[in-house]
Each structure stands twice: as C-alpha cells, then as structure tokens.
Amino acid sequence: MLALPLAGLFTPLLEPLQYGFMQRSLIIAVLVGLVCSLVGCYLMVRRLALLGDAISHSVLPGLAIAFWLGGNIFVGAFIAGIISTLLIAWIQVRSPIKEDAAMGIVFSAFFAFGITLITVIQKHNKIDLNHFLFGNILGVTIADVRDTAIIAAIVVGVIFLIYKELLFFTFDPLGAEAAGLPVHLLNFGLMALIALTVVASLKAVGVVLVLALLITPGATAYLLVTRLHQMMALGAGFGIAASVSGMYLSYWFNVPSGPAIVLVAFTGFMLAILFSPRYGVLTQPRSRSPISPIWQELKNLLPF
C-alpha cells in the first residue's frame, strides 16, 4: 500500500531518467557541479573571481576555430583560454595597467573575436551561437560525457595531489616563493585548471554563466565553514545539488539548463547569507530592537 504513493512521489524524479539524453546530461551536471566548485574555491580565496569570467569568455574563438577545422572543440577552447591568461599576465608585467583592467580588455576582445568567427561559420554550417553562450546540456553526446569525465578526473586528481602546495601558495604567495615553491608553475597550473574547468562546463551552462557555477557554491560554503578543504567539500555538494536540480527544473518547465542551474545556486547562496550561524543576517544576535532584521538591512542599504 505504501509503495504506490511513494512511487508516485518519485515519478517526477525518475521519469526523466528513461531518456538517454537526460541520463547523459545528469552525469555531466554532477561532474561540472563538482569541478566548478572545487576550482572556484581557489578563484575566490585568491580574489580572482573576475578571472573566471575572463577565461570563460576567452574560450569562444578557440572553440570556433576548432569547430571550423574539424578538431576537438574542447582542445581549441582550452588553448584559447590559456592564451588569454598569458596575455593578461603579459599586459600586467609589461605596462602599468592593473590586473582588472587587463582582464576586461582581453576577455572582451576575445569574446568579440569569438562571436565574429561563429557568425561567419554559421553561414556555412548549422551551429547555434546560443548553445555556446548559454549551454545546451540536453544535446550532450556520449563523447561529451567521456571528455567531461576525463577533465574532471584530471582536475580532481591534480588538486588532490598538490593540495598543500596550493594552500600555501594561495594564502601567502610571497612566503611560498621564499620557501622555494615554484610559484609561477603553481599559478600557471591553477590557470590551466580553471581553463579546463570552464571548457568542461561549456555544454552545461555556457560561457556567459559559468562564472556563477565557479563562484557561488564556494562562496556559499565559505559562509558556513572555516577551512579550505571543508569549503571545497561543502561547495562541491552545493555545486552538484544546484546543477542536478537545475537540470530537473530545465526538464520540467522547459527552460534553458544554464540559467536554471545558476538561479538554484543563487537561491542557496541567499539562504546561506540569511541563515549562516556566523554571518547570517537573520541569525545574528542583535540588540533587542522592535524593528524586524529584514527592515533593518533594507534601511542600511538606502543612501539616506
């Protein structure tokens, strides 16, 4: 008797799984949610959130060229992402231009070049620019799943192997360099991990929104725990939860998967900022004023 209503409860969850494309996209969602959150934690603690955005926009021309030449678009995208980080670093070293400006200059130029290329290619081939910009997780192939799994394995493996060096380097680059760690190599390795992660996430969320999946889960976890590995573990949980539930929302309500995933992640972040034991707006012990804390927060936001 109990089995029937229970089965009814799970139908919305199980029903999509009978489709092959949905199985594939859910696997990708889990992998992407995992690697984005792990790598994003490093971006956040290094205050390089914008770099995630820069790399993700910069992969577009590589993607287009690889598609044009009939190569692996993941490889093309990765190469373009790496070239853009090298260019950003070069501008910083060779001129008084600061990092944020250098990133803005490089990523918008790469993005523009990518859009131009794709528009030209579109005239001869049937590809949809929107799929690159916003993701098309429902169109993933077995080959995509395989490539994403390989990238995820590399990223997780590298982080696991050099965790303690990356911790030292990201907390205190000078101290790490003075201790004799190869900081330039570590920095480049981190950039390569970010580029790989962005490339792996293209199908799921697209270049425009991948930043959210990189930053938001880690930031949510940062509000709740105090050590980097805890932040990464919890962030990975949040990232996976967001991308899987975003996928289901996309299926049920026929909305694009990228935006659905990002909005779920954002909802989680807002819950954390309101209810986190240490930083939560609504859980903070405050003076016994009769004014509701929400009203108090709103009042603080007003400029007068």
Added chain:
Amino acid sequence: MHTVATLSHHPAALIRVNHLGVQYREVNALEDVTVTIQPGRLTGLIGPNGAGKSTLVKAMLGMAPVVQGMVLYGDRPLAEQRHRVAYVPQRTQVDWTYPATVWDVVMMGRVRPTGWFQPFSVTSRQLAAAALERVGMMTYRDRPIGQLSGGQQQRVFLARSLAQAAEIFCFDEPFVGVDQKTEAVLFEVFQELAAAGKTVLVVNHDLGESITHFDDLILLNRTLVASGPRQQVLNAMNLERAYGGQVQFFAAEAA
C-alpha cells in the same frame, strides 16, 4: 623552556651581499649594497620609509629584479638555497579572511620540507605543535585566522617560521601593530634563534628602545649607509645621512 630551532647541522655560513642593485622599471630601488650578515647574531635592517628594506630582503632571496651584484650563502647564491630560509612577509601582505585555521597556517611551514605528493609526517606535526607552544598560541590551534588579533597573527607567522626548522630567518616589519606581549615573545624567540647559531634578519623601522635588542644593524637608504655592531651604527651622523635630518633614537646605552 624548549627551543624549536634545532634541526640543521650545517656549519653556519655568512650571507654576503655583493654590490647588489635592484631596479623596478625606471626606479632604482637599491644601488650597490655590499654587506655581510653574521650567523648567531640578531641583525636589524633599519632605514626610512622607501629605503628599500623589504626590497633588500626580497632581492637576497631572488624575489626582486636584481640588475647587478649577487648574494651568496656559503659558496652558492642564497636564492638557490631557499629551503634553508624561513621568510615572514609583512602581516598585511596576506588575506586574513582566508578560510584557514591557526594549525593550517603553521603547517604551511612544513610544506616544502615535506616535499611533493607526500602527506605531513608525525615529525612535522610535532615541530608545528612545538612551535605553536613556543609562541603561546597552542590554545588557538583550531581557531579560524580571521578571529585573531594583529599580535596573535604575527605569533602564528612566527610559529610557521619556527616549524620550517630553517637556518636563515627573515622577518619583514614583525612589530607593526602588535601588542606588548607579542613584541616580547618575538624578541625572546629571535634571541633564542641567534643563540642557536641561526642567522636572524629583522626589518624594522622603529628606532625606539626596542632597537637595543639587536646585536648588529644595517642602516639603509637606497644604498648602504652603515652596518656592523649596533653601537657603531647607531650614531647621529649615520642617522642624519640615512634620514636626511635630525632623528630621535634610543641611545641610553650607546657604548
């Protein structure tokens, strides 16, 4: 009272800075600095703001654009022997909202000695624990670093350098914004390290009473003004040359 700095058995060598010049783009940060730093003595690096004190330390370690000269430790460049160095940057150089505990930071001192792909050994944990104990921060072991006062942060950094079990210790402005207790702990530990035959170089800008803790001084202003035992360096003429005018300094026991 137990000391932590007892691991290495190399005969202590001099650090020899020979005609060192450092240039950032068009700015000459240091010119023709020649000085030796002795093991077993507490050496203070003093000079006005912008004198290149931090730059000299970084250049010694190969972390600044050296355009001329060299820095030797024993018979090889110091920059190639960074594993013998414990360097503590200015406290404000790092982000103290970083998600780490006191223990995490102290264990960073064991990253290089541990080596790639290796987990921390029991010895490493013991060294880190002894270092934390020595600076009086053991009870804060699991505290997030964001919750520490400035002095406590500095003591955690000190513990990290002790845990490295290095031969050469370089501290950049460790006394800025710290409490009395921390200042006392810092000088105690510096003197213990010097007594154990280590090379201890401390960047400092304060010419007050605390200056009397140093054995040797290096007085710098873009180039070397004076160096040697404190009593020889600390006189009105040298300070006027370095600071370009009259400066107050602590001379109570000048002899």
